[in-house]
Amino acid sequence: MQKSKQTVKDIIKNREKEFFDYLRLDSVSTQNRSIAPTVKYVTDLIVSTGGEAKVLDDLGGNPVVYGYFKADPKGNSEKTVLFYNHYDVQPEDPLDEWETDPFEPTVIDGKLFCRGVTDNKANFILRLYALEYLMQSEEGLPCNVKFLVEGEEENGSPNLDAYLEKYADLFDSDGCIWEFGGKNEKEQFVIETGVxxxxxxxxxxxxxxxxxxxxxxxxxxxxxxxxxxxxxxxxxxxxxxxxxxxxxxxEHPSGSAQKAVKERVVSEDKIAGIYGLKHPFITKDLEWSAEEALAFYxxxxxxxxxxxxxxxxxxxxxxxxxxxxxxxxxxxxxxxxxxxxxxxxxxxxxxxxxxxxxxxxxxKAFRSDIDHPFVQTVKESADEVYGSHSEVVLSPTNPGTGPMYSFGKHLGIPVASSGCGHAEGKAHAPNESIRLKDFEEGTHHMIAFLKRFKEA
Ligand SMILES: [Zn+2]
The missing domain is CATH 3.30.70.360 (Alpha-Beta Plaits)
Known part of the structure; x- marks a missing residue:
């Protein structure tokens, strides 16, 4: 008997308890909390979705989980994408500013609140859902997929470079989907290609x-x-x-990078509103714009x-x-x-x-070539999913920091982000959240991306 096909909505519903149990693990890396059970949980999630998993822990620090999903025979086994995510989260304090229990996933008005949900547990989960969806579909998994899920990102990834250097062959791939990403304060879907x-x-x-x-x-x-x-x-x-x-x-940014930044207008009013700013942007006295300051300075x-x-x-x-x-x-x-x-x-x-x-x-900082076909594939698949209601923009450099440089150095691959974050997601702060609608769309983006990547 043929297995009936699940929609993305079905998968989200059927695996909700599993996702929420992942959120309940208080994997605060700086305080060394719940690391071992979280590593086991991540490994089990990869295996229960149909992949192989391996725990790498021979170089010190919290273990790195490697995951592998092989392309379907109908797919293109020459192509491999790497998903980079992290299972650790920030400490939950100040506790008294939380409106819900920080480690009890709580849905209110279409938003899911929990420490670590936007940074970065939901993005890992939605990638697994995309794989599950494709593997049960007619065409099967279109390409090989690898995971690198580390547990020290919130601590500055002190050991990741060593793992990437030693295991460069294991993580060898054609491009990397970065851990974060999502919509900005203007509801544009932003793809970051550097940090x-x-x-x-x-x-x-x-x-x-x-x-x-x-x-x-x-x-x-x-x-x-x-x-x-x-x-x-x-x-x-x-x-x-x-x-x-x-x-x-x-380093002088490329022409395409400069052009992408010029096209992206930062809304000072919106940002001032979100944070209750008491002063205008400091760029008013500088020779470069707010957009340029965020990306290139x-x-x-x-x-x-x-x-x-x-x-x-x-x-x-x-x-x-x-x-x-x-x-x-x-x-x-x-x-x-x-x-x-x-x-x-x-x-x-x-x-x-x-x-x-x-x-x-x-x-060190890192910037991918935004003209690279991998980056363009991420962009085109995002246009397909978000284009009807949200503008999709390429951002050459996220103003935040992450260990992207090590991926460029040891694997020599371009990097682009995709995720379900929103402008008021409050990563690192009390009342961290995602919007469930973004979570579903993020799953669809990964499905669309993997399909296109097969051909790219
Ligand atoms: Zn973080």
Whole structure:
């Protein structure tokens, strides 16, 4: 008897409990929570969908799950796509700002709320659903599919490069579908083909062995002033980074990349509304536009600042210690180690040799060639699925950071994103969500992509 064919809706319905149980696993990598059961769960999901799975754990860090689905004999076994996803999630705090239990998937008004749902568990699940749909269809799976599902993305993927280097043959493929993606604040479906890199630093200043009565401020310096002066020397009030050499060696984007960015208008009003911004975009004082800043220019951001007395009321004290967290989002051509050298040199030259600088995390940026046939196939299949109601746009560089550079370096493949995210998905924040409609459409996009990829 012939097995009756399931629609995408059927698959979503039939596998809902399995998906929700995946969301219930609090796989917070920075706090080492539920990693082993999540690895087992991901492996089981791949196998129960009809693929082979292997756990790679010989290079340290949280295991990497490899998955493989072979093309149907009617398909094109010469073509292989790699899906990159991660099973780890961000910590759920601050807990009191959640309107639902962070690890209990909850549907309200067509949205599914849970920590890790948009970043990145739903995207992994919808790729599996696309495979299940195609495998039971007349034409079968159109090409080979590999998965790389890692568990340290939210921790900066410290071991992924080593795994990609050692297992380059295992992950060998013709192109990679990136973990995130989806609709922006204008409901355009955005395909990202690059990411910024990162150099993340700790800065420390110390001015005495103990905190001191602030009357001695007449003669004694304090760590808070030392550090804020040092920080202020790094960037002017118009957001220009003042560190000599910081903007050197930046790779010039291709004509197509520039054109794609020009066509993409960032809505300042919408973004201001979402975040309740109190000031206009800082690009108003820069020589480049908001669009160009997001895609092609590096940033320097004080992410945290700590010193002295910060409780209620007064305490007159000279703080002996101050510390800051600083991140630089980098673009192709910039090297985190070089940025560290430049910052060290700058601090020394400006009289802050006592300010300690520690590079915590370094990752290079990556940009695919947006004219590559793989990228075009992702775009054309998105036009097919979303085109009737949403504009599909190519974005040469996502302003965020991810380990894309390692895929380019070890596998030599282009990368493009596809996912079910939405502008108010609140990744990393309380009340993280996806819209179920996007989840279904995302599944259809992967189906359409795999069909086209077979021929591309
Ligand atoms: Zn994330």
């Amino acid at each position: 910024k890199g990162m150099a993340y630093f700790d800065l420390f200043a110390e001015s005495a062995d103990v905190d001191i009565h602030s009357s001695l401020g007449a003669v004694v310096d304090n760590a808070a002033w030392r550090l804020t002066h040092a920080l202020a020397s790094l960037r002017d009030k118009d957001n220009q980074v003042l560190v000599a050499g910081f903007y050197d060696n930046i 590096p940033t320097m951001t004080i992410c945290g600042l700590l010193s002295g007395y910060t409780e209620e009321g007064t305490k007159t004290v000279l703080p002996r210690k101050a510390s800051a967290k600083l991140d630089c989002r980098l673009v192709p051509g910039q090297d985190p180690l070089k940025i560290e050298q430049l910052l060290r040199h700058h601090l020394d030259e400006h009289g802050f040799s006592d300010v300690e600088l520690v590079l915590l995390k370094g990752q």
